[in-house]
Structure formats: C-alpha cells, structure tokens
Amino acid sequence: VIEELSLALPLSRVTSSEIDLAALVETYSALLFRVAHSILRNQTEAEDVVQDVFVRVLENRRSLPAVRDMRVWLIRIAWNRALDRRRSIRPEQMDDIFAGTLIGSNMPADQAIDEQQRMKSVLRELERLPKKEREVLLLSALEELGTAEMAAVTGRSESAVRALLFRARTRLRERLDKGGTA
Amino acid sequence: VNQNSEQDIARVFAALRAAAPRHGREAMEQRLLASLKARAEYEATPTALWRRPIFWTAFTLAASCLLVLTAMHLAPHNTTQTIAAVPSSPTALSSRPDLAPNLSSRPKRSAVERPAVGTAPIAAEAALLADTNAPSHPAPPMPLTADERLLLRAARHTEQTSLAQLEPMPRPSARDSEDRAIEQFVKRNLASLALAESFNPTPATSAPNDPPTSNDTPAPNEPPN
Numbered sequence: 567v568i569e570e571l572s573l574a575l576p577l578s579r580v581t582s583s584e585i586d587l588a589a590l591v592e593t594y595s596a597l598l599f600r601v602a603h604s605i606l607r608n609q610t611e612a613e614d615v616v617q618d619v620f621v622r623v624l625e626n627r628r629s630l631p632a633v634r635d636m637r638v639w640l641i642r643i644a645w646n647r648a649l650d651r652r653r654s655i656r657p658e659q660m661d662d663i664f665a666g667t668l669i670g671s672n673m674p675a676d677q678a679i680d681e682q683q684r685m686k687s688v689l690r691e692l693e694r695l696p697k698k699e700r701e702v703l704l705l706s707a708l709e710e711l712g713t714a715e716m717a718a719v720t721g722r723s724e725s726a727v728r729a730l731l732f733r734a735r736t737r738l739r740e741r742l743d744k745g746g747t748a
Numbered sequence: 749v750n751q752n753s754e755q756d757i758a759r760v761f762a763a764l765r766a767a768a769p770r771h772g773r774e775a776m777e778q779r780l781l782a783s784l785k786a787r788a789e790y791e792a793t794p795t796a797l798w799r800r801p802i803f804w805t806a807f808t809l810a811a812s813c814l815l816v817l818t819a820m821h822l823a824p825h826n827t828t829q830t831i832a833a834v835p836s837s838p839t840a841l842s843s844r845p846d847l848a849p850n851l852s853s854r855p856k857r858s859a860v861e862r863p864a865v866g867t868a869p870i871a872a873e874a875a876l877l878a879d880t881n882a883p884s885h886p887a888p889p890m891p892l893t894a895d896e897r898l899l900l901r902a903a904r905h906t907e908q909t910s911l912a913q914l915e916p917m918p919r920p921s922a923r924d925s926e927d928r929a930i931e932q933f934v935k936r937n938l939a940s941l942a943l944a945e946s947f948n949p950t951p952a953t954s955a956p957n958d959p960p961t962s963n964d965t966p967a968p969n970e971p972p973n
Contacts, residue, residue: 591780596773603767613769617780624784668763688756707761742753 587627591620594637597710598644604704605648607660607689615647638718641711645719661689691741699734702727 595616602615622643623630633639665685669678692700698720705716717724769776892900 587784588781591777591784595777595780596768599769599773599776600765600767604764607764609767609770612767613776616776617783620780620784621787624788664763668759684752684756685760688753688760692760704764707764709765738757739753742756 587620587624590623590636590640594640595620597637597708598640600708600710601641601644601705602648604708605645605652606655607664608655611651611655611660612648615644615651618647619643635718638715641715642719645705661686661693665689687745688738688742691738691745694741695734695737698722699730699737702730703734703738706731 598616598619599612602612603609606612606615619640623640630636665682668685669681673681692703695703701720702716705711705719711719713724713727717727720727722730
C-alpha cells in the first residue's frame, strides 16, 4: 500500500517517508475522522484524534512496511485513541450539540424541539447499549468496513461481530419502541 | 412507532456517516501535514546532548559502574576487618586460647565469608594484632578525691597566703613578709610605749591571762612530753 501511494506522487521533492505520510493523510484522514467522530460526536476532538494517529504513524514510520493492512491498522489506532479521549469528555453534552445539528433550520419551533428530542433519545439509547454491541453498531453505521475489518478492529471473530451487530440493532429498536421515542 | 424509530436510527447513522471536519477536509489535511512536517523537522534537528534520553541513560549507566567499582575497591578492606574479628587459622587459635573452645560451637559460615587460602598468614598476623587494633574507648570520668576537691577549691578561691600553705617554694618568703609586717607594726606603734616605759618602769608582774612560760611547771592534767 505504501509503495503504491509513493508512486502516486511522482513529482514530489520530499523524501520517501514524507511522501508516504502525505499520501496516507490524503487517503485516510476523512475515514479516520468519521471513525473518531462516531464515538466522540465532536468535530474538534475527532480532528485531534486524527492528528494523534498520524503522529503515531510518524513515530513508527520505520516499521510501516511491516504493517499488512494499513487501513485496519489506522482505523484501530483511531478507534482506541477515541475511546481513550472519550473518558475525559461528557458524551451527553456532545450529544446535545450533535442532535441540534440534525434538525433543519426551516422547521417550526415545536416540530424542531420534537425532532431534537427524538434524536437525543436515539443517541441516549445508543450509549446505553452494552459496550461490545455499541462499538460494533457504530462501526457498521459508517458503512465503510466489512465484517472482517470490524472483527480486526475490535479484536473479535467475524461470527461474534455478526451476532453482536444483530443483538445491538434489535435491542436498540426495542428500547426506542418501548420508550415511544418521546 | 416502529417505522419512526427505524427512521430516527437511520437518520442518526446517516449523520455519523456524513460527518466532516469544521473547515473542510482539505483544510484539515493541510493542517495535519503542516503539524507533522514541523514535528519531523523538530525531530531531525540536533538537540543538545543533555536533552536526549540516551544521554541520561548513559549517565545512569556510568554512575552505576562507578558505584560498583568503588564498592569493589573498598571490599578487600572490609574482608580484612572481618577476618581480624574472627580468626580462623590454627596459628591464630593457638595464640588465642580463649577463642579455641568456641570453634565447635561457632555457627558454620557461608562460602562468601570464608577467606581465601593465600590469606592465612595475613589472618594470623591480623589475629595477633587484634587486641592492639581494637577500638579503644575512654574510661568514664572518676569522681574526685577529697584532696583533689580541696585543691580545686584552693586553686579557685584562695589568696597568696593560702596558696603558700600548699606549695613549699613561696612559704619562706611569705613567712618573712609576715615577720617584716610585725616588726614594722611594733616599731611604729610601740616605740612611744617603750620610751614611756623607760621613764616609768613598771614592776614585772605577769597577767593572769598570760600564757605560762617554758619555765613553768606543767599542769597536773597535762601528760609529760
């Protein structure tokens, strides 16, 4: 992967390690941002996580050729960094802000409040899910990772990932139905 | 209700998929590359020697080696002192009969404490000098005798006359000075009395309080000399 990315930038004057890093940033920064944002629901925190990931890449640039799947490796770093950073913030505050961004601006006030409450209830029930189920559900929500990649990121088998995903969707739907989305 | 919840879930997930950086993707990439380049340049620039972690590692290793060498240098002195305290050779034991009976009851020493074979003469010599080299502790101060207390009191509070009673050399000079003082007193105060007595001589009668002369008979109670 690194060699292919290096060949994709033939006119650059910088060294090979910097070429690889620039290519990695261009290729994976958006995906890593979405992975971190799915956990943190905060843009600033997610950008910091992405920067931490590439700093880690820079520190381990000599061992990059030994990495078999760069995409999974980067996602896993971003995933763990986001989980670490999530312990220092309050997800409830982040969900309030994030739910506010989901509401259209040309909507009547009473309807906007109702929509915001429903979005907040979805996020709240998502946080109340068991940790394993929540993580798999968030990774699958991005629709960019296959079952094998999710298994590699979470460190579980593919069958376990599929079972967790099924249980998470069912449990979330049941809880929202029971709560009446109010 | 089910349809609404499905729609809400799908809406939240779609929002998570569509999340984008604050100032756009390209701005974030530019910022990331700039920060990474600055970091790489900072790591590439030569830093001061004492700021590198390897310097402190080497410094710690050097200090540890120095300590070990110092301990190894001081180790033979400690071994000699241990041998001097507990002699082990037969020569030393024959010269120290008080230690010979304790040989059987003494606990078996470990291999670390056992001296080498070539150090036996040194051990014997050290055992012979053990008493000489033993640390000396000064005796506690003894209480003063009566004479010492008297001497201390005289040396602190007495005058020249009292001091003359203790030392023989100034004793004659002190006696002469007393005699001269008496003679001056007699010459000065009794000269007029002697002159008057020469004109009016009085009968030589002894006062009842006068002490008996040497010609007097001794008292009957006094024992003869």
